[in-house]
Amino acid sequence: MQLSVIDISEPEDQILQPLLDAAANQGFLLVDGHNFTQKEVDELYAISEEFFTTTPHEEKMKYTIDSRNVGYTDFNNENLDARKGRDYKEAYNFCQINFVTGALNQNFNRSKNKFEPASADCMPAYFKKREIVVQNIVKKLHANAREIMRLLSLAMGVEDARFFVDQFDPEKPSPATFRLLHYPLIRNDNKAIQGDPNIRAGAHTDYGALTLLFQRQGEQGLQLLLDGENWMDVDFVATTHQGFAPPLVINFGDLLSYWTNGILKSTIHRVKFCPGETRNSDRYSIVFFVDPENTTKLLPVPSKLVREKQTREKEPIITSLEHLQKRLAETYENMPDSTA
Numbered sequence: 001m002q003l004s005v006i007d008i009s010e011p012e013d014q015i016l017q018p019l020l021d022a023a024a025n026q027g028f029l030l031v032d033g034h035n036f037t038q039k040e041v042d043e044l045y046a047i048s049e050e051f052f053t054t055t056p057h058e059e060k061m062k063y064t065i066d067s068r069n070v071g072y073t074d075f076n077n078e079n080l081d082a083r084k085g086r087d088y089k090e091a092y093n094f095c096q097i098n099f100v101t102g103a104l105n106q107n108f109n110r111s112k113n114k115f116e117p118a119s120a121d122c123m124p125a126y127f128k129k130r131e132i133v134v135q136n137i138v139k140k141l142h143a144n145a146r147e148i149m150r151l152l153s154l155a156m157g158v159e160d161a162r163f164f165v166d167q168f169d170p171e172k173p174s175p176a177t178f179r180l181l182h183y184p185l186i187r188n189d190n191k192a193i194q195g196d197p198n199i200r201a202g203a204h205t206d207y208g209a210l211t212l213l214f215q216r217q218g219e220q221g222l223q224l225l226l227d228g229e230n231w232m233d234v235d236f237v238a239t240t241h242q243g244f245a246p247p248l249v250i251n252f253g254d255l256l257s258y259w260t261n262g263i264l265k266s267t268i269h270r271v272k273f274c275p276g277e278t279r280n281s282d283r284y285s286i287v288f289f290v291d292p293e294n295t296t297k298l299l300p301v302p303s304k305l306v307r308e309k310q311t312r313e314k315e316p317i318i319t320s321l322e323h324l325q326k327r328l329a330e331t332y333e334n335m336p337d338s339t340a
């Protein structure tokens with residue numbers, strides 16, 4: 001299926017309604033008119049590929065994912081769909097990010113809700129050497145996400161024009177995570193894989209507010225479950241802006257759906273590909289999960305549209321961070337607690 005393409009460089013009055021329609025009906029859309037060049041996205045994919053394929057396993061394991069959501073996830077450690085078994089993929093997360101300075105993998109002082117300087121050894125040496133590239137990408141991703149949230153607030157008629165812009169403050173601690181993923185090509189007879197070997201990321205909804213995913217031709221595999229029954233392939237779509245990267249795939253997570261009383265849809269999706277049939281090489285994907293700052297109280301968004309959908313009355317009011325941690329705890333095994 002082809003998702004709706006919203007060009008955010010076009011005049012607002014032309015894009016707000018199509019944006020809201022896609023967000024409310026599909027929960028997935030493509031955003032063109034962003035400011036990522038093809039060159040910088042190519043460089044990023046090259047970095048990801050080189051990291052996963054040349055870093056010794058032992059070195060990766062020194063940076064195993066911790067309770068800050070920073071670090072390396074080994075094959076079979078993540079379990080997005082409990083009914084299916086472990087997902088055969090590896091990943092590296094950058095988290096605890098200041099989106100103004102670009103500082104990555106900082107230490108997080110939970111009791112003060114404050115970032116403290118990252119340790120010298122906060123990421124594999126491979127990334128340390130390429131830190132500026134990653135910093136520039138995450139700063140831009142956050143700025144694009146914030147712009148999409150601003151447009152969504154206009155589209156939903158949010159009464160306070162700064163509502164989302166303020167909650168997605170680029171300098172305040174948030175669970176926002178930049179993730180590189182590697183799904184190696186495997187054969188059906190590989191014993192390391194549990195469950196259906198072609199399903200590489202089990203059926204799930206995302207946890208946070210908004211997810212931005214780079215598209216690259218030939219990296220198909222993302223599928224959506226819109227009607228609860230039939231899986232639809234997300235087709236690649238090229239940009240209309242010469243020299244720029246393809247449109248970003250955007251989808252909405254559980255937190256934003258909860259926050260908007262379900263107006264914005266958090267759609268079930270998965271990654272499936274069949275070696276020899278749909279592809280003949282490893283698959284790489286690059287994802288940015290964005291959330292409002294940690295202390296944001298998830299009271300319903302102030303909009304008539306959202307109020308009319310009011311479904312929850314007595315539920316406890318939880319924060320952005322509490323919402324994410326609840327979902328992460330359900331997904332990971334073997335996550336050591338390494339923060340103070």
Ligand SMILES: O=C(O)CCC(=O)C(=O)O
Pocket residue numbers: 181201206213221222269270271285286287
């Ligand atoms: O790899 C992809 O295309 C999507 C991955 C995904 O859905 C996720 O990590 O939440």
Ligand SMILES: [Fe+2]
Pocket residue numbers: 204205206269
């Ligand atoms: Fe996802």
